[in-house]
Amino acid sequence: MLYIRLPYAGGVGDAVAQPVEFDHRHHVRDDGIDCVYCHDTVETEAFAGIPSTERCMGCHGQIWPDSPETAPLRASWRTGVPLRWRRINAVPAHVYFPHGVHIAAGEACRECHGAVEDMARVVRAHDLTMDFCLDCHRRRQGSRAVTRLTTCSACHR
């Protein structure tokens, strides 16, 4: 009961090693690449989309073609074995979170993901508990009444 309220329990701020030391600060801040360029289905689909090796190579075929940083990428392209990223922001399997609708409703990515553009290595910004979701949904509908946004089957099926 108390444990579950600790940020630790929600995995907030856990540092997780990724196959490639991918730095969002650099790509978003320095290079000014828009989130949607890589997470290309986020605006319409449930799944935000993780760029394929092909997509990464699109740039890194020319840029840093022989940097050790991008070596795993080239290996994946060569062997056809996909990269295995570690999932940072996850909800349990019985929760259905559609990205598209949230973006369409005008939510900013940072509402749940935090300021990813400032993260060298992505960490979880919120514990993503049901309370966290409900609070936001209730703020958006402006009441505690149960509506399309706060009924069970909005997220659980």
Added chain:
Amino acid sequence: MTTSPLLPRHEVTRRDALKLLAAGIAALEAGCLSRAGDEDIVPYVADPPEHRPGVIVRYTSLLVHGGFGYGIVVDTRDGRPIKIDGNPAHPATAGGSTPWMQARILDLYDPQRGRGARMAGSPATWSAIARRLRELPPGPVWLVLPPHSSPTLAHLLERLARQRELHVVTDAPLDHRARYRGAAAVYGEPLEQQLDLARADVLVALDADVLAQPAWARAAAARRAPGTRMSRIWACEPMQTPTGTLADEHLLVHAGEVAAIAAALAAELGLAVPHAPHAWARRLADDLRRHRGRAAIVVGDRQPPVVHALARWIDHALGNVGGPVTLTRPALVDPLAGETLADLAAAAPRAVAVIVVDANPVYTAPRALDLARALAAAPFSLHAGTYADQTALACFAHVPLAHELETWTDARARDGTLAVGQPLVRPRFDVASAIDVVAALLDDRGDARALVRERFVDDAAWTTALRTGAVAGSQAPAVAAAPHWTPEAFAAPTGGGIEIALAESPQIGDGRFAGNAWLQELPHPITKQTWGNAALMSPATALALGVSDEDLVELTTPAGTLVVPALIAPVAGGTITVELGHGQIVPEVPIADRIGGDAYALRGPDGSCILRGSAKKVRGTRRLARTQTTLGEHGREVAPAAPVAHWLANPGLVAHLRGDQPSLLPPQNRDGVQWAMMIDTSICTGCSACMVACQAENNIPTVGPVEVARGRHMNWLRIDRYERDDATVVNEPMPCQMCEYAPCEYVCPVMATQHSPDGLNEQVYNRCIGTRFCSNNCPYKVRRFNWFGFEDTSSRALQYNPDVTVRSRGVMEKCTYCVQRIRRAEQRALVEKRAIAPGEVVTACQAACPTGAIQFGQLAERDTAFARMRSDGRRFEVLHELGTRPRTQYLAKITNPKESK
């Protein structure tokens, strides 16, 4: 719907998709709080075109059954086919489906198929077996094939016949030849009877389950609206079929007497044929005369050729041909040609090879032939079949048969329409298709795709065929044929004892689907029995034999004996019906192994399904796994029905069974988006396609015969059968009623079930603690409980619908109106900034229903099929007096019996 060129690069990514999914399944086990880095995300190496993660892509393809093609559309997600539905553009399905069509998706992931190819008892690969085929020495090759209509296969066989001595045996356990023999007797050639039931005022089914064909069911249902244009269905059969439950004039007779009735009918209509007058036939003849040219007579394949011949003659006598009935050349490749299994049994030792494709003759052929020995005697024998079944064990080599969604096929519908079946996933096992086998014999290295493609003139035709799922205008042209036939005197049913009528199982067919758990656990449309068969008999017969339900009975025919439990059913007195396909001894197919009794053992060498024999009670009983044991209404008005005349005279017939009850509770909100369902009991045949569709869509587990017998079957949607006092039978599909004042909701102590603003009764699995109070308080008993951990972790889990939670042990579950489809549509609409269009949300059961008996929509809808049913005067609520105000409502059953005089 889009085509799928299936370039090799996709194949790679499709496999990755499967990997991706495996991770997803693992995640299902994850606990309530996810931690960072618990799961992996596996992106594609290269993005496949036309693919967006998590988006359903629909492809057309084809299923083949009894030699005919059934066009389908398949939902695939991340490269994984997960759901099959009928293709509206294909004449055989017209968008509807059947239980076996819905269940075929399970076979695709069936671990029982994965036993792998083998030769001489040791594991082998298809390529190794194919090499053996290419290197066969010259000499006679025997090929056992099911009836087929594939132009590609026909072409290859012609080529093969030119190369070497080829003997083709067409093996259909339930012989379809009688139909063609009858036609041949009348017309001189085996013409096929085509039906346009939308034009039939009178439909006569002589021992024929006409409405089992989805397209025909759809057409016939269109004529069942109560009123002046309402059709009349006459059925006479030894045991009631789904068609029989809709019949307005129903007669139970010995299967052997159907011929006599057909003769009496023909005589009434002026044919000089030896007959005995028959009252039912006279009334029918009278009705037919009143509807000259607007009737159709259909005869079951089980009946002897003479009955088919009589029916054809009657069609002409009444001028039905050119009306509801047309004649074409058969779509099956020369249905009457080919040799028999008897020839094979004799010739096997002299053959260089015996090759059995997609058949299990060792199990289905008359035992006297002893095919197992014959196959063993052949120098080389190969079985290409779905499972490592009896024939596989008797053969030298075995290769798993490719599923239709794993390979390229083509086939014609009964009306001749050609369609191409495209694979939607790379085979999970080392498999071969019929085309592969024949191609190997031909030493033709072209792959199946190329061979099927050859049959098409250009790319345009090819892609159109793939996109639409049917080649437009390819149906067989009507042929004008006059009957020149003088009926020979035919043998009336002879022999004493009792009649034993063998029938195809409505669940597992002739046994080919015995390995499919969904179909094994599907309740029989009439007897509600699952997992096995029984000696089905009338109460009178049971009384005469001194048996009651579940007592063991020994059936004996000249060919053999069989011991099965008795079960009282709507069967003609003096007839015992036993369904085929069960009682297989197949250790490598656990689902089918030793379930029920093997009725093939009773068949004589002629392969007839209508036998005379004896039956006697033997010691012991066997528990039958039935899902419904009470058939009466017991004083409750839950299945109202009336003859059309009475209904037209009393429009308020069921008015007292609908509308709001006085209540102390605040009125329920019905504004805005409010979902509801309508079910028309007048056109529900009880075929049960909806039940399997629901199972496929909602990840519903199967629990096996023992658990079903203990009252723990899991189907969210069941079809209740009521035999009313007035002898009308009502099929009443029973999904969640979505009560506005739901008794289940206020008794849940943890709010795991409650009401959504759009009128859904929600069940939250992850909140449920399993008190089961909701089920006790559900007057409709539509809730199902996970008594054990029923979720499947085998490769079958790949079929799971990712949009639906896989329920764990100890939680309650129930029909949700396919809420995942509703929410998906809602979200699509939100993203596209529009409202949900009427008819945009289609539930799985609604999509599967061949007759359109199930309609789903919003209360606010106007002039949609749903809205029309909602405003129909036949609308009633089940258990209306309880004041639960169900959102699922029904239309009373109206029949159209012939006024008797």
Added chain:
Amino acid sequence: MTALAQVHDDLFERMRARPGRHWWLAFGACGGATLLLFALIAYTIATGIGVWGTNIPAAWAFAIINFVFWIGIGHAGTFISAILYLLEQGRWRNPISRLTETMTVFAVIQAALFPVLHLGRPWFAYWLFPYPDVMGVWPQPRSALPWDAAAVSTYFTVSVLFWYVGMIPDLAALRDHAASPRARRLYALFAIGWRGDSRSWRHWKVTYLMLASIATPLVISVHSVVSSDFAIGVTPGWHSTLQPPYFVGGAIFSGFAMVLVLAIPVRFLYRLDHVITDHILDNCAKLLLATAWVVDYGYIVEHAGALWRGEPAERSLMLGHHPASVAFWTMIACNVVVPQVFWLRRARRSTLVLFVGSLLVLLGMWLERYVIIVQGLLRDQLPAAWGSYAPTLVDIGILAGTFGFFGLLFLVFLRFVPFVPVSELKEELA
């Protein structure tokens, strides 16, 4: 030697008697059954409640029947020790009050096993209580199950307090006259320093009175709440305003049977005929007869109601053939016929007749719950959904196990705690 001393010494001497062979035999049997109980509970939780006979439609069966049965047993205990106390029936109340209170506490312990055990996911039972979770979802006070949780936990707590407060002076006595220092230290702990000073006695009297007056309405409320598990449902045979009084009557009925089943052997084994007198047993038998008529009246109303209300579901359930007809007729025999022998004074005075009669009543009352719960579910509103029910060995083993566990606790209590309220008996002398 004063009269007080005589009573004191006499009673304690008898109660401290070394356990005889009977005690050890009973202890062994009950211990075995208790082990079986916990083994089966572990098996059920590990495998799933599918190991029981429950199904759809009979989603509730043995677990809930046992729950209602054991809760009911408790009632007579509270009735005797609280209500008779308020009615100043001390003469025949005091000697058996401790026994009956103990019976209540231990019976409620048995009952309390089931609401948790019968869940599909017992490890989430705590969701029934409002605790500050991170889900923002709460229990549902419109459902009868949280009512149960509240009623049963209240009933248990109050019973334990009442039981313990009454026991403090006797525990002090045991402390002061204990044989061994170890026993002395142990009893000193439970006696919490009772010295019998006039202040404590004054507060003690009031406390005991208050607890008695709180326990009294609980006798009515608890089983009324339990009955609402059924009364608030739409299931035929459940949905009836008759249930609360019917259940309370039945509870006290079965409770008195259990009192006799316990008191008679105790009186025999500890030679307490002069304490637990024939007069007391006679009174219990009279109450048994009276409450039997409450229950029988329930049966009559139930069936008459079905007859004139004429609701098809109820009619076919009550007047049609009973799917559990064997259980039904056994129940009628045990609850209607058997108690009538207690019209006879000789029957009321014969411990054997009392003992056997009480056992039959216990059987009958268990079957009554079986008939109410299972039969209603098997013959629900929609005929197509009718089903059948058969218990499994696990069901039966768990039921037997609870009797063992109950007996075990009771034997241990007899051995270590004054099961006759000595101080109250002394008080009567003065």
Added chain:
Amino acid sequence: MTPEAGLAAEYADEHALVAAIRALRARGIGPMEAYSPIPSHAIDKALGEPRSPLAIAAGIGAIAGAGGAYALQWLLVAYLYPVDTGGRPPHMPLPFTIITIEMGFLFAALATFVAFLVASRLVTLWHPMFEVPGFESATRDGWWLAVGTVDTTAEDVLRATEPLHVHRFGGWS
């Protein structure tokens, strides 16, 4: 208030004890406490102790429990997450009443018990009186009196009341 030290005397029966209390009070000697195997109204009268106020504690507990329970139910299902269950209104007094009543009983009982422990100074596992030889008779048939003084006049008066025996206890023993 109960003497922690002073003189302890045992008497043959209730009358003797009561008489002694009267005698000592007449001389204004105190404080005093009587110990008896059974509750005795006579002793209370002699000591002039007021009636026990525990009923009030029960009342407070009942009101607090019931009020709290009802408020909590309203908060949880009518305010925090007012979901529609079976078309019932979010705030439903009737069903809420049941848990309210039960909680009233529960907290009344708990309050009474706690008040009892506090008021009668219980859970004091050791007390000077326990050191007095023969005091264990207090839970059998002994009638004891404790006086919170040791001055000679008090002792003389005490001995004049014909106790069975007198001991010093507490600090002076």
